[in-house]
Amino acid sequence: MEIMDVVIIGAGAVGTAIARELSKYELNVLVVDKNEDVGGDASKSNSGIIHTGYDATPGTLESRLVVAANPMYDKLARELDVPFTRCGAILTAVSQEEYELLPELFRKSHENGVYDVEMLTAEQAKSLEPQISPEVKGGIYIPREGIIDPFTLVVAYAENAAMNGVKFMLSTKVIDIHLEDGRVSRVVTDIGEILTRFVINAAGLYTDEIAKMVNQCDFTVHPRKGQFYIMEKDIPYNIEKILLPVPTKHSKGKLASPTVHGNMLIGPTAEDLEDKEDYAVTAEGLEEIIESVRRLLPAASPKDSITQYCGLRPTKTPEGYKIEASEEVQGYIGVTGVRSTGVTASASIAGYVVDILADEGLELKPKVSFEPYRIGITKFNELSWKEKDELIRQNPFYGHVVCRCETVTEGQIIEAIQRPIGARSLDAIKRRLRPGTGRCQGGFCSPRIVEILARELNVPAETITKHRKGSEILTGPNRLGV
Ligand SMILES: Cc1cc2nc3c(=O)[nH]c(=O)nc-3n(C[C@H](O)[C@H](O)[C@H](O)COP(=O)(O)OP(=O)(O)OC[C@H]3O[C@@H](n4cnc5c(N)ncnc54)[C@H](O)[C@@H]3O)c2cc1C
Numbered sequence: 001m002e003i004m005d006v007v008i009i010g011a012g013a014v015g016t017a018i019a020r021e022l023s024k025y026e027l028n029v030l031v032v033d034k035n036e037d038v039g040g041d042a043s044k045s046n047s048g049i050i051h052t053g054y055d056a057t058p059g060t061l062e063s064r065l066v067v068a069a070n071p072m073y074d075k076l077a078r079e080l081d082v083p084f085t086r087c088g089a090i091l092t093a094v095s096q097e098e099y100e101l102l103p104e105l106f107r108k109s110h111e112n113g114v115y116d117v118e119m120l121t122a123e124q125a126k127s128l129e130p131q132i133s134p135e136v137k138g139g140i141y142i143p144r145e146g147i148i149d150p151f152t153l154v155v156a157y158a159e160n161a162a163m164n165g166v167k168f169m170l171s172t173k174v175i176d177i178h179l180e181d182g183r184v185s186r187v188v189t190d191i192g193e194i195l196t197r198f199v200i201n202a203a204g205l206y207t208d209e210i211a212k213m214v215n216q217c218d219f220t221v222h223p224r225k226g227q228f229y230i231m232e233k234d235i236p237y238n239i240e241k242i243l244l245p246v247p248t249k250h251s252k253g254k255l256a257s258p259t260v261h262g263n264m265l266i267g268p269t270a271e272d273l274e275d276k277e278d279y280a281v282t283a284e285g286l287e288e289i290i291e292s293v294r295r296l297l298p299a300a301s302p303k304d305s306i307t308q309y310c311g312l313r314p315t316k317t318p319e320g321y322k323i324e325a326s327e328e329v330q331g332y333i334g335v336t337g338v339r340s341t342g343v344t345a346s347a348s349i350a351g352y353v354v355d356i357l358a359d360e361g362l363e364l365k366p367k368v369s370f371e372p373y374r375i376g377i378t379k380f381n382e383l384s385w386k387e388k389d390e391l392i393r394q395n396p397f398y399g400h401v402v403c404r405c406e407t408v409t410e411g412q413i414i415e416a417i418q419r420p421i422g423a424r425s426l427d428a429i430k431r432r433l434r435p436g437t438g439r440c441q442g443g444f445c446s447p448r449i450v451e452i453l454a455r456e457l458n459v460p461a462e463t464i465t466k467h468r469k470g471s472e473i474l475t476g477p478n479r480l481g482v
Contacts, residue, residue: 001193001195002028002195003028003195003196003197004028004029004030004194004195004196004197005027005028005029005196005197005198005362006022006027006028006029006030006196006197006198006199006200006357006362007029007030007031007032007187007194007196007198007199007200008022008029008030008031008032008200008202009032009033009174009187009199009200009201009202009203009210010031010032010033010040010201010202010203010204010206011031011032011033011035011038011039011040011154011158011168011170012039012040012041012042012043012044012154012202012204012342013040013043013150013153013154013157013342013343013346014040014043014202014204014335014338014342014345014346014349015031015033015040015200015202015203016031016038016040016154016157016158016161016346017157017346017347017349017350018200018202018335018349018350018353018354019031019157019158019161019166020157020158020160020161020164020166020350021350021351021353021354022161022166022354022357023160023161023163023164023165023166023367023370024164024366024367024370025354025364025365025366025367026365026366026367027362027364029161029165029166029167030166030167030168030169030194030196031158031161031166031167031168031169032168032169032172032174032187032189032194033168033169033170033171033172034171034172034173034174035170035171035467035468036170036171036424036425036428036465036467036468036469037170037421037423037424037425037427037428037431037467038154038155038158038168038170038421039151039154039155039428039431040154040204041204041205041311041312041314042204042205042311042312042313042314042342043150043154043204043342043343044150044151044154044311044431045226045309045310045311045312046150046226046268046311046343047226047228047255047257047265047267047268048147048148048149048150048257048259048260048265048343049089049145049146049147049148049242049257049343049344050069050070050073050084050145050146050147050148050343050344051066051070051145051341051344052066052067052070052109052114052142052144052145053066053067053069053070053112053113053114053341053344054105054108054109054112054114054117054140054142054145055105055108055109055112055247055252056112056341058108058111058112059111060320060321061320061321061322061323062320062321062337062338062341062345063112063113065321065345065348065349065352066341066344066345066348067112067113067114068348069344069345069346069347069348069349070144070146070344071144072347072348073146073148073347074086076347077148079160079372079373079374080153080156080157080160080373080374080376081152081156081373081374081375081376082148082149082152082153082156082376083148083149083152083260083261084146084147084148084149084260085146085147085258085260086143086144086145086146087145087146087147087240087241087242087258088128088141088142088143088144088145088241088242089141089142089145089241089242089243089244090120090125090128090129090132090139090140090141090142090241090242090243090244091105091139091140091141091142091244091245091246092125092132092133092136092139092243092244092245092246092296093136093137093138093139093246094133094135094136094137094245094295094296095137096137098137098245098246099137099138101246102119102138102139102140102246103119105140105246105247106119106140109140109142114142114144116142116143116144117140117141117142117143118140118141118143119138119139119140119141120138120139120140120141121138122136122137122138124139124141125138125139125141128141128241129239129240129241129243131237131238131239131297131299132243132296132297133295133296133297133298134298135295142244145242147242147257147258147259147260148260148343149259149260149261150343151431151432152376152431152432153343153346155421155431155432156374156376157346158421159374159419159420159421160371160372160373160374162420162421163371163374163420164367164369164370164371165367168421169189169191169194171468171469172189172190172191173189173190174187174188174189174203174210174213175188175189175190176188176213177199177210177213177214177332178193179214179329182328182329182330183329183330183331184196184197184198184199184214184329184330184331184332187199196331197331197362198331198332198333198357198360198362199214199331199332199333200333200335200353201332201333201334201335201336202335204221204314204338204342205221205223205276205312205314206221206276207221207314207316207334207335207336208220208221208316208336210334211334211336214326214329214332215328215329216326216328216329216332216334219316219317219318219322219336219337220316220317221314221315221316221317221336222272222273222274222276222315222317223272223273223274223275223276223278223312223313223314223315224270224271224272224273224312224313224315224339225269225270225271225272225273225278225285225310225311225312225313226267226268226269226270226271226310226311226312226313227267227268227269227271227281227282227285227286227289227308227309227310228265228266228267228268228289228308228309228310228311229265229266229267229286229289229290229302229305229307229308230259230263230264230265230305230306230307230308230309230437231263231264231265231266231300231304231305231306232263232304232305232306232439233261233262233263235264235304236299237297237299237300238258238262238264239256239257239258239264239297240258241258242255242256242257242258243255243256243257243296243297244296245292245295245296252340253292254266254267254268254269254288254289254292254293255267255293255296256293256296256297256300261434261437263306263437266289266290266293266297266300267289267293268289268310268311269285269288269289269310270313271285272315273312276312278312279310279312280310281308281309281310285310286302286308290302306437306438306439306441307441313339313340314336314337314338314339314342315339316336316337316339319337319339320337321336321337321338321345322334322335322336322337323335323336323337323349323352323353323356324356325356325359325360330360331360333353333356333357333360335349335353377412377415377416377419377432377433378391378398378411378412378415380398380407380408380409380411380412381406381407391411395411397409397410397411397414398410398411398412399411402435402445402448402449402452403433403434403435403436403438403444403445404438404440404444404445405435405437405438405439405440405445406433406434406435406437406438408433408434408435408445410448410452412433413429413433413435413449413452414452414456416428416429416432416433417429417452417453417456417457418456423453424453424457425453425464425465425466425467425468425471426442426446426449426450426453426464426465426466426467426473427466427467428467429449429453430442435449436449446473450464450473450474461473461474462474462475462476
């Protein structure tokens with residue numbers, strides 16, 4: 001049986017970023033994930049903000065890694081063809097009490113090494129973002145806060161890693177890790193065993209359960225739910241900058257943010273739970289969002305939302321990043337505690353983990369053939385009429401618009417299925433191309449996408465799922481027998 005150098009458990013932002021970083025070296029690397037697609041759990045349901053780290057706790061590993069990661073995104077987004085915009089954020093003080101906290105937050109930002117923040121008067125805040133509350137007392141401008149498409153980021157990390165030789169085993173759950181002479185030797189999954197020299201635990205919410213498999217769990221991880229509204233694209237109060245509330249100790253608070261696709265996001269809540277599978281959106285949560293966000297953006301209205309969703313932050317107790325090699329179990333590296341900043345920090349965590357592996361004795365021989373560039377799926381909507389015409393002449397599938405809300409063509413869906421880590425479910429197509437994210441929420445395009453997936457994969461349409469086994473869309477032939 002082949003022996004892997006490194007097995008990474010988890011194909012979220014953190015696991016796939018590490019995989020890409022390791023693909024720069026002559027190594028045998030395998031990523032294992034229980035889900036049917038890359039994208040993670042928390043990594044596909046967050047605010048999509050590339051933080052600067054201005055508000056981190058100074059001196060912590062989180063501060064160091066988030067501050068280091070932020071400047072990496074201009075190059076990373078270019079290399080990986082990921083939508084990313086440095087739109088900037090305004091920390092918005094609405095009450096006198098919040099206003100009085102601004103100097104302390106400004107100073108904290110400097111302590112974190114984020115020196116390009118600017119204090120704003122109420123008038124300056126209003127002129128930077130005209131939709132801001134007229135009650136605003138002042139604020140802090142954080143110019144380097146950015147927005148990214150987190151789905152594309154993770155798919156791109158994974159695809160680029162795969163292009164450079166990393167293997168992926170999806171729909172595969174790790175159930176145990178075996179040791180030999182105090183060193184990891186085998187990862188046991190629900191479909192078989194993998195021999196390996198190193199294991200990286202990047203399992204997000206489940207890092208505690210994986211750590212228990214090697215008796216290295218001195219922490220717990222619980223979900224902190226964050227619910228969101230996604231708004232229509234064409235609303236009269238769209239914003240260009242992220243509006244942040246003055247944070248509390250518990251959470252960064254509920255914000256309003258533009259997205260790279262032109263919809264505004266508002267939320268998230270911060271609800272501590274026990275159940276790691278509780279993805280329910282609640283009326284109370286949504287009310288709380290509207291009430292809080294209206295303090296920053298008075299026009300925000302639930303009438304303008306397209307849909308709602310929620311994500312679960314992997315919240316570790318005790319809190320804080322914990323990224324280290326075990327001193328007792330050779331070859332085991334845990335990456336946990338990346339509660340609310342893991343999308344941003346994935347870029348720097350990757351290098352940090354590679355250094356740990358080198359310290360633990362992994363030989364890092366640079367791969368001469370490493371290709372840093374990944375070209376994404378054809379962006380049909382961004383082509384000129386002439387380019388579209390030319391493309392359709394070459395391949396008529398680009399002339400079939402399947403999703404009218406987001407203008408997604410059959411040609412693009414076929415590309416998504418045929419790429420290095422091909423889409424296999426409706427949600428996998430949605431994360432790569434956005435059909436189903438528009439006004440009709442998939443009502444028109446989903447049946448067509450099921451047909452295309454079945455045809456391209458040469459499987460019966462009844463086997464196509466929304467995301468995992470058990471979420472099949474069709475149960476059998478219809479009244480007409482088709
Ligand atoms: C509401 C909300 C808002 C947020 N906003 C932001 C933001 O704006 N900016 C930011 O930087 N961060 C944000 N975050 C935080 C960020 O989303 C997380 O820190 C990050 O996604 C964690 O990535 P991960 O790869 O560690 O975990 P995940 O994405 O959860 O991935 C872990 C993977 O491990 C797999 N796994 C688990 N157990 C097993 C097993 N036994 N076998 C095989 N596979 C397994 C899972 O299937 C999953 O795919 C937010 C989070 C939430 C929930």
